Amino acid sequence: MNIHDLAKHLNISIGTVSRALNGRADVNAKTRERVIEAAQKFGYSPNQSGRSLRQGLTGLVGFMVITNREREARGEAFFMSIFDGMQSYLSSRGLDFVVHFCGSDEDPVAYLRRIAERRLVDGIVISQMYRTDKRIDYLVQRKMPFIAFGRSESSKIFSWMDLDFEGVAEKAINHLCLLGHRRIAIATASNDINYGYLFVDACRSSLAKRGLDLPDELVLQEPLTESGGYRVGERLLAMENRPTAVVLVDNTMAIGLYHIFQDVKIVPGKDISIVGFDASPNGEFLRPSLTQFEVPLGQLGRWLGEHMMLLIEAKGTGKKMPVFSKLWPMKMILGDSSGPAL
Amino acid sequence: MNIHDLAKHLNISIGTVSRALNGRADVNAKTRERVIEAAQKFGYSPNQSGRSLRQGLTGLVGFMVITNREREARGEAFFMSIFDGMQSYLSSRGLDFVVHFCGSDEDPVAYLRRIAERRLVDGIVISQMYRTDKRIDYLVQRKMPFIAFGRSESSKIFSWMDLDFEGVAEKAINHLCLLGHRRIAIATASNDINYGYLFVDACRSSLAKRGLDLPDELVLQEPLTESGGYRVGERLLAMENRPTAVVLVDNTMAIGLYHIFQDVKIVPGKDISIVGFDASPNGEFLRPSLTQFEVPLGQLGRWLGEHMMLLIEAKGTGKKMPVFSKLWPMKMILGDSSGPAL
DNA sequence: GTCTTTTCCGTAAACGTTTACGGACAATCG
DNA sequence: CGATTGTCCGTAAACGTTTACGGAAAAGAC
Numbered sequence: 001m002n003i004h005d006l007a008k009h010l011n012i013s014i015g016t017v018s019r020a021l022n023g024r025a026d027v028n029a030k031t032r033e034r035v036i037e038a039a040q041k042f043g044y045s046p047n048q049s050g051r052s053l054r055q056g057l058t059g060l061v062g063f064m065v066i067t068n069r070e071r072e073a074r075g076e077a078f079f080m081s082i083f084d085g086m087q088s089y090l091s092s093r094g095l096d097f098v099v100h101f102c103g104s105d106e107d108p109v110a111y112l113r114r115i116a117e118r119r120l121v122d123g124i125v126i127s128q129m130y131r132t133d134k135r136i137d138y139l140v141q142r143k144m145p146f147i148a149f150g151r152s153e154s155s156k157i158f159s160w161m162d163l164d165f166e167g168v169a170e171k172a173i174n175h176l177c178l179l180g181h182r183r184i185a186i187a188t189a190s191n192d193i194n195y196g197y198l199f200v201d202a203c204r205s206s207l208a209k210r211g212l213d214l215p216d217e218l219v220l221q222e223p224l225t226e227s228g229g230y231r232v233g234e235r236l237l238a239m240e241n242r243p244t245a246v247v248l249v250d251n252t253m254a255i256g257l258y259h260i261f262q263d264v265k266i267v268p269g270k271d272i273s274i275v276g277f278d279a280s281p282n283g284e285f286l287r288p289s290l291t292q293f294e295v296p297l298g299q300l301g302r303w304l305g306e307h308m309m310l311l312i313e314a315k316g317t318g319k320k321m322p323v324f325s326k327l328w329p330m331k332m333i334l335g336d337s338s339g340p341a342l
Numbered sequence: 343m344n345i346h347d348l349a350k351h352l353n354i355s356i357g358t359v360s361r362a363l364n365g366r367a368d369v370n371a372k373t374r375e376r377v378i379e380a381a382q383k384f385g386y387s388p389n390q391s392g393r394s395l396r397q398g399l400t401g402l403v404g405f406m407v408i409t410n411r412e413r414e415a416r417g418e419a420f421f422m423s424i425f426d427g428m429q430s431y432l433s434s435r436g437l438d439f440v441v442h443f444c445g446s447d448e449d450p451v452a453y454l455r456r457i458a459e460r461r462l463v464d465g466i467v468i469s470q471m472y473r474t475d476k477r478i479d480y481l482v483q484r485k486m487p488f489i490a491f492g493r494s495e496s497s498k499i500f501s502w503m504d505l506d507f508e509g510v511a512e513k514a515i516n517h518l519c520l521l522g523h524r525r526i527a528i529a530t531a532s533n534d535i536n537y538g539y540l541f542v543d544a545c546r547s548s549l550a551k552r553g554l555d556l557p558d559e560l561v562l563q564e565p566l567t568e569s570g571g572y573r574v575g576e577r578l579l580a581m582e583n584r585p586t587a588v589v590l591v592d593n594t595m596a597i598g599l600y601h602i603f604q605d606v607k608i609v610p611g612k613d614i615s616i617v618g619f620d621a622s623p624n625g626e627f628l629r630p631s632l633t634q635f636e637v638p639l640g641q642l643g644r645w646l647g648e649h650m651m652l653l654i655e656a657k658g659t660g661k662k663m664p665v666f667s668k669l670w671p672m673k674m675i676l677g678d679s680s681g682p683a684l
Numbered sequence: 685g686t687c688t689t690t691t692c693c694g695t696a697a698a699c700g701t702t703t704a705c706g707g708a709c710a711a712t713c714g
Numbered sequence: 715c716g717a718t719t720g721t722c723c724g725t726a727a728a729c730g731t732t733t734a735c736g737g738a739a740a741a742g743a744c
Contacts, residue, residue, distance in 0.1 A: 002700060013724045018702055028722060045459030049400070050700030052391035053729045060462075062440075067426040080443075084409040088445040096462070098404075098440040101422075103430040117387030120402075120438070259629055287601055344730060355694045360732055370692060392730030395699045 001044050010038055021046070052119070057316065061086075061095055061308050062121035064112060066102045066128045078278065078297055079127075085301020086125075093309055100124075109134045116144055123312045125149055125304055129160075131194045145311035145321060147304060152194055159311065161303065161326040163278070165195055168293050169202035169247075171332045172275045175291070176245045177210050180341035181273060185218040185243040187232045187253055196221070199249045218243060222253070229256025236272075237264065244341045245273035251292060258286055268337040275338055278330070288336035295330045303328075343386050352380055363388070394461070399658065403428075403437055403650050404463035406454060408444045408470045420620065420639055421469075427643020428467075435651055442466075451476045458486055465654045467491055467646055471502075473536045487653035487663060489646060494536055501653065503645065503668040505620075507537055510635050511544035511589075513674045514617045517633070518587045519552050522683035523615060527560040527585040529574045529595055538563070541591045560585055564595070571598025578614075579606065586683045587615035593634060600628055610679040617680055620672070630678035637672045645670075 007014040012031065019027045020035035038044070052058045063086065065079060087097045098121070102111040112135050115121060122145065126135050129150035139146045140156040148160040176184055186203050189196030204214045220235055222228035232253060236242060237260070248254055254276045261268060268274045269288045276292035307324055314321045349356040354373065361369045362377035381387070394400045405428065407421060429439045440463070444453040454477050457463060464487065468477050471492035481488045482498040490502040518526055528545050531538030546556045562577055564570035574595060578584060579602070590596055596618045603610060610616045611630045618634035649666055656663045 003702095004700080014701085015703080015725075016723055019723085022702080024703090026722060031722080043455070043459065045456065046702095047395075047700050048460040048462055049391045049394035050729090051702075053389075053395050053700080053731085054702045056729075058391070067422060067429070080409060083443045084445055087409070087443045088447055091445060091448065096442075096456070096460075098442055098462075100438075100440055101425045101429045103426055103433060105430055106433065113385070114387065114438070117385065118390040118438075120390055120440075262629060287604055345732095346730080356731080357695075357733080358693055361693085364732080366733090368692060373692085388732095389730050392699090393732075395701085395730080396732045398699075 001042050002047065003044075006035075006038060006042065006044050009042075010034060018046075057122050057312075058119065059095055060121045061090055061097050061305070061312075062115060062124040063097070063099045064102060064108075064115070064124055064126045065099060066108055067104050068128075081297035082301040082304070085298035086305040087301075088298075089302045089305035090309070093305075095122075095309070097305075109138060113138060116142055123147075123308045125308065129194050131192055131197060143315070143321075145308065145315055147308060147311070147324070149304065150194055151198065157323055159307065159322075159324040161300075161307075161324070161328060163195070163295065164327040164329050165199045165249075166202040167327070168277065168330050168332075169199055170206045171293075172247045173203055173206035173210070175332065175338060176247070176273060176275065177212070179245075179273065179339065181243075181245040182212060182341065183218070183241070183243040183245075184212075184214070185220060185236060185246040186214065186249070187220045187222060187229070187246060187257075188249045189224050190221050196249060203247065220246075224250040224252055226252055226256035226259075229253030229258075230260050231256075233257045233260030242272075245275070245338070247275045249277050251276045251278055251290070254286060254290055254292075269335075269339040271342070273338040273341070286337070291335040291338040292333055293330040294333050295328065300328055343384050344389065345386075348377075348380060348384065348386050351384075352376060360388075399464050399654075400461065401437055402463045403432055403439050403647070403654075404457060404466040405439070405441045406444060406450075406457070406466055406468045407441060408450055409446050410470075423639035424643040424646070427640035428647040429643075430640075431644045431647035432651070435647075437464075437651070439647075451480060455480060458484055465489075465650045467650065471536050473534055473539060485657070485663075487650065487657055489650060489653070489666070491646065492536055493540065499665055501649065501664075501666040503642075503649075503666070503670060505537070505637065506669040506671050507541045507591075508544040509669070510619065510672050510674075511541055512548045513635075514589045515545055515548035515552070517674065517680060518589070518615060518617065519554070521587075521615065521681065523585075523587040524554060524683065525560070525583070525585040525587075526554075526556070527562060527574075527578060527588040528556065528591070529562045529564060529571070529588060529599075530591045531566050532563050538591060545589065562588075566592040566594055568594055568598035568601075571595030571600075572602050573598075575599045575602030584614075587617070587680070589617045591619050593618045593620055593632070596628060596632055596634075611677075611681040613684070615680040615683070628679070633677040633680040634675055635672040636675050637670065642670055 003014045003017055007017045010017065016027060016031065017035050020032040021039060048059065063083065083099060090097045100115055102108050115124065125147050127149040129148055129152040131153055133152045136148060136152055136154045136156055136158055140158055148158060151160055151162045173184065186200055188200050191197050200219055207214050220232050222231045229252065233256065236246065254274065257274065258268065266272055274290065276290040278293055278295055311321050345356045345359055349359045352359065358369060358373065359377050362374040363381060390401065405425065425441060432439045442457055444450050457466065467489050469491040471490055471494040473495055475494045475496070478490060478494055478496045478498055478500055482500055490500060493502055493504045515526065526549070528542055530542050533539050542561055549556050562574050564573045571594065575598065578588065596616065599616065600610065608614060616632065618632045620635055620637055653663050
């Protein structure tokens with residue numbers, strides 16, 4: 001069933017059918033009603049390929065995720081809530097939303113190029129930004145609407161949004177310092193992941209403001225996994241001058257860390273303080289409860305949807321695309337895992 | 343840059359360019375080389391809309407996921423590994439892969455219809471099957487290639503694959519019975535999720551084979567979340583004639599269950615036995631380690647990719663589509679959470 | 685040297701839409 | 715009643731591909 005069949009059945013031209021369905025003004029109310037009714041009845045919906053070809057727009061917004069075998073799948077779970085928020089907003093605006101998974105064995109830049117060149121989407125959110133990320137240069141040069149979820153060092157001007165790592169660092173350090181901690185370790189990701197680097201830097205300057213320093217041996221780089229957290233625990237236990245507190249950049253790590261502490265009968269919040277990061281793999285079920293930061297991921301997804309829409313509309317009307325940047329605030333949730341320094 | 347520009351630049355016709363790039367036989371080797379080189383140089387890649395329109399194929403395979411606010415995002419994490427496997431296989435066969443997230447506030451059937459009618463994909467995997475699922479009827483009637491990930495009661499003939507719940511139930515019950523357990527509880531999902539129902543049924547018949555029964559009060563239906571697991575624990579503790587073992591249909595539950603047991607100083611594997619389900623939110627980090635089942639999700643994704651390909655190819659060549667059904671086996675991993683009955 | 689075959693390429697029609705344009709007719713105006 | 719305006723609709727071109735078809739030139743066969 002295509003537009004011709006429908007038109008023939010109604011005894012009108014395809015032009016009128018198209019106009020009727022697209023809500024154009026120059027069509028009789030009565031006719032429009034008949035068309036919509038018939039479309040309904042026959043389950044007609046315009047072929048997106050034909051549509052895209054004519055309009056140069058696909059009506060699709062993409063979100064690129066890089067699957068990562070090293071990081072356990074669980075770590076990626078918080079994307080789900082973001083997707084939910086984005087989908088919900090975009091579908092209310094008549095756009096569809098799809099997620100593109102770049103396999104762990106593919107080159108992210110080549111993957112993205114394929115999506116862009118085949119014109120599969122009108123705009124795309126890219127995530128898991130590297131410290132320098134070729135994807136940005138490519139998309140800027142191609143003038144394709146995109147938002148980077150995560151900052152990246154780049155000479156180009158581009159739109160991004162990111163979690164407020166600096167704010168988190170400041171709040172975490174402040175909280176621990178008020179509790180009397182002086183020697184604080186930071187567990188973070190490897191340096192090529194941008195936020196690992198950002199977070200350590202932010203902690204360092206928050207500490208400096210209070211006259212404290214962050215020696216290199218207290219920066220523990222491990223994979224953002226449960227086993228990574230376990231490794232962090234092992235390294236902490238091996239230190240002669242053990243820190244009294246540790247800040248994690250990822251909650252998945254907290255689970256591994258709790259386990260090793262449980263094994264050696266160290267109680268978080270009493271013998272050592274722990275501050276976790278985000279609320280996705282929920283730390284609320286850890287005992288003692290984890291002091292951590294909360295982020296409304298659904299809202300964040302909606303924000304991405306709204307701003308993607310703005311970019312696409314600007315491009316569609318020939319105006320120059322606006323440039324956003326946004327640090328998403330996070331709220332500290334006090335748990336029992338952080339207590340006074342010994 | 344489109345095919346006309348490229349052809350003009352090479353001083354040949356667009357037909358030849360197209361044939362050269364699509365690997366047709368009737369084009370001179372020398373010419374083909376020139377074309378490919380130029381396409382490379384200018385970053386030309388055919389517009390997918392034009393292509394789809396002509397061929398009636400999008401070169402895209404979809405995977406439909408229903409996001410669910412009740413179930414915490416974490417539960418959905420194991421999809422990530424499946425996506426990785428599917429993407430990896432399909433991209434090696436020149437197909438693209440996208441994931442469609444049906445928002446928690448949308449009707450899954452309407453959502454799927456939109457995808458199908460707009461012809462966004464050539465084939466689709468649908469997941470989170472309901473016990474009776476309208477999506478199946480729709481796709482069958484539309485003759486669209488699809489695979490259901492999960493079984494469903496339906497009068498239609500369709501392809502599906504599912505985890506081997508019966509096998510898991512049998513192995514779990516056998517294991518516990520050999521350890522001397524006689525009173526075993528089952529924690530599962532609500533009845534409209536198909537596998538909750540299947541799993542309980544399978545456990546019941548495995549128990550029956552051994553002369554045991556499964557009274558209704560030992561079937562604990564709770565959400566497949568950590569808090570659901572906590573609730574299961576509460577209900578177990580409240581029983582006067584407490585079971586000596588419990589089988590979970592979801593590992594996320596195990597985390598909540600462990601926590602409540604920790605709170606009241608009940609040790610899994612000693613005071614009560616626990617058998618978990620799948621290996622996605624890894625139970626291996628629970629202490630004592632969880633007895634659970636392992637499933638290679640990447641391979642499972644590849645299977646889906648391969649068979650989707652077969653369906654699409656069959657439809658493309660006009661042959662009638664084959665029908666598959668597959669129970670995916672799972673392997674029991676012994677942990678310390680299951681021990682002799684008291 | 686003629687006839688047949690092969691190799692290669694250009695032409696043009698389709699795929700299903702949207703939309704600029706113009707025209708038919710009715711309505712309004714003076 | 716003629717002129718103007720407005721309402722509605724049909725026509726046809728365009729979007730970027732792929733591919734059936736036919737034909738020119740080259741190669742091979744006798």
